[in-house]
Amino acid sequence: MVQKLDYLKETPSQTAGPYVHIGLAPGAAGFDIYKQELGWDIAGPNAAGERIRVQGLVIDGMGAPVKDVLLEAWQANASGVYAHEESTGEVEDGFRGWGRVITDFDTGEWGFDTVKPGPVPGRYGSTQAPHINLWIVARGINVGLNTRLYFEDEDNSADPVLNGIEWVNRRSTLIAKRTEREGKVVYRFDIRLQGEGETVFFDI
Amino acid sequence: MPLKGEFYQRDREWHPKAYTHDYKTSVARSPRQSLISLENTVSEITGPRFGHGDIDPGDNDLIYNYAQSGESAIGERIILHGRVLDENARPVPNTLVEIWQANAGGRYRHKKDTYLAPIDPNFGGCGRTITDENGYYFFRTVKPGAYPWRNWVNSWRPAHIHVSIFGTAFAQRLITQCYFEGDPLIPHCPILKTVPMQEGIEQLTAALDLNATIPLDTIAYKFDIVLRGRRSTLFENRLEGN
Ligand SMILES: [Fe+3]
Numbered sequence: 499m500v501q502k503l504d505y506l507k508e509t510p511s512q513t514a515g516p517y518v519h520i521g522l523a524p525g526a527a528g529f530d531i532y533k534q535e536l537g538w539d540i541a542g543p544n545a546a547g548e549r550i551r552v553q554g555l556v557i558d559g560m561g562a563p564v565k566d567v568l569l570e571a572w573q574a575n576a577s578g579v580y581a582h583e584e585s586t587g588e589v590e591d592g593f594r595g596w597g598r599v600i601t602d603f604d605t606g607e608w609g610f611d612t613v614k615p616g617p618v619p620g621r622y623g624s625t626q627a628p629h630i631n632l633w634i635v636a637r638g639i640n641v642g643l644n645t646r647l648y649f650e651d652e653d654n655s656a657d658p659v660l661n662g663i664e665w666v667n668r669r670s671t672l673i674a675k676r677t678e679r680e681g682k683v684v685y686r687f688d689i690r691l692q693g694e695g696e697t698v699f700f701d702i
Numbered sequence: 703m704p705l706k707g708e709f710y711q712r713d714r715e716w717h718p719k720a721y722t723h724d725y726k727t728s729v730a731r732s733p734r735q736s737l738i739s740l741e742n743t744v745s746e747i748t749g750p751r752f753g754h755g756d757i758d759p760g761d762n763d764l765i766y767n768y769a770q771s772g773e774s775a776i777g778e779r780i781i782l783h784g785r786v787l788d789e790n791a792r793p794v795p796n797t798l799v800e801i802w803q804a805n806a807g808g809r810y811r812h813k814k815d816t817y818l819a820p821i822d823p824n825f826g827g828c829g830r831t832i833t834d835e836n837g838y839y840f841f842r843t844v845k846p847g848a849y850p851w852r853n854w855v856n857s858w859r860p861a862h863i864h865v866s867i868f869g870t871a872f873a874q875r876l877i878t879q880c881y882f883e884g885d886p887l888i889p890h891c892p893i894l895k896t897v898p899m900q901e902g903i904e905q906l907t908a909a910l911d912l913n914a915t916i917p918l919d920t921i922a923y924k925f926d927i928v929l930r931g932r933r934s935t936l937f938e939n940r941l942e943g944n
Contacts, residue, residue, distance in 0.1 A: 520828050
């Protein structure tokens with residue numbers, strides 16, 4: 499026998515299940531309990547940068563939209579600063595950079611309003627192209643899935659994370675498409691859980 | 703403040719696999735490609751922080767947080783408490799813990815739950831709190847009932863409380879479920895059996911805690927939660943670059 503390492507083990511993940519809304523978005527479950535729900539205002543009123551909307555579907559391996567997903571977003575502000583003490587710089591008053599949304603129970607569409615993030619520092623002195631970090635949980639997802647949303651109208655050519663994906667043709671699954679609707683900038687980002695065009699998910 | 707290093711990699715043999723045939727919903731919702739391994743950057747070592755301005759003091763008392771005045775939720779009164787730690791056994795203070803659960807009859811207050819057990823008019827089924835400086839949290843609630851679900855024809859969930867935890871970084875984000883010591887449904891649950899190791903199942907099972915029980919009032923269960931730990935120093939020159 500050798501000595502025993504005294505690390506604890508991470509608590510195993512379990513699915514969020516079909517009723518995740520009760521805990522994390524009770525208004526959507528059909529009742530009103532908290533004075534304020536969390537995560538509905540990502541950027542706040544004072545954030546600099548381009549105001550955008552992000553929306554999409556989560557699609558399962560049968561090609562059907564998943565209608566009971568909860569997504570969380572985590573992003574830097576337009577200057578590339580996260581609202582956290584380990585990110586260098588300041589964020590605007592009211593900027594949190596974190597959002598939480600659920601899909602529509604009938605259509606599976608999800609969406610949120612925010613500002614477009616700026617580039618952030620990468621490892622080894624590199625720079626990461628603007629991106630929004632996404633975390634996806636739902637019934638049937640045993641461990642929350644991490645992915646990233648990049649923007650088609652940004653220069654993504656030197657991004658170390660995209661370039662680290664060996665299969666070049668899979669990188670496009672992380673690029674949101676820009677459209678304009680009624681004067682609003684909308685980025686479309688559909689997430690495919692499985693099969694043809696499966697989105698790249700990361701072990702972070 | 704010295705720069706701290708990367709988070710320890712998630713042990714993917716300890717967590718459930720994405721594709722777990724006997725939990726049928728996972729079949730069409732599990733990625734088939736391997737996850738792409740990503741070395742931590744500032745995007746992963748940061749994450750949202752919450753303070754007492756985000757929640758109300760009574761949010762952690764599910765017996766009363768949705769009850770009419772003078773009323774309370776029906777069921778076995780329990781305290782669910784414990785600490786949030788990291789893999790280095792250090793407490794994780796000031797982090798948001800959110801829970802949700804069925805009522806004592808096994809019914810969720812959710813428009814998609816049609817189980818015939820009644821809704822308790824005085825029970826909402828969700829709560830939230832922020833750990834103190836020692837990583838400690840507690841909730842007061844009623845013990846949830848077991849409920850049937852459509853997996854096999856005769857599948858029943860053991861009594862459980864869903865738990866969501868943030869930690870200090872997006873890399874630590876975790877949702878899990880807490881079960882209760884002695885529940886005979888535990889060895890039969892296809893969702894719990896997605897956890898590959900018996901020790902992992904035990905880690906998800908809260909222990910009866912007679913020391914924390916309030917005599918003649920409330921039974922207690924202890925449920926410690928462990929989030930990913932991290933290296934204390936950076937071996938690379940700098941995570942953030944210059
Ligand atoms: Fe449940």
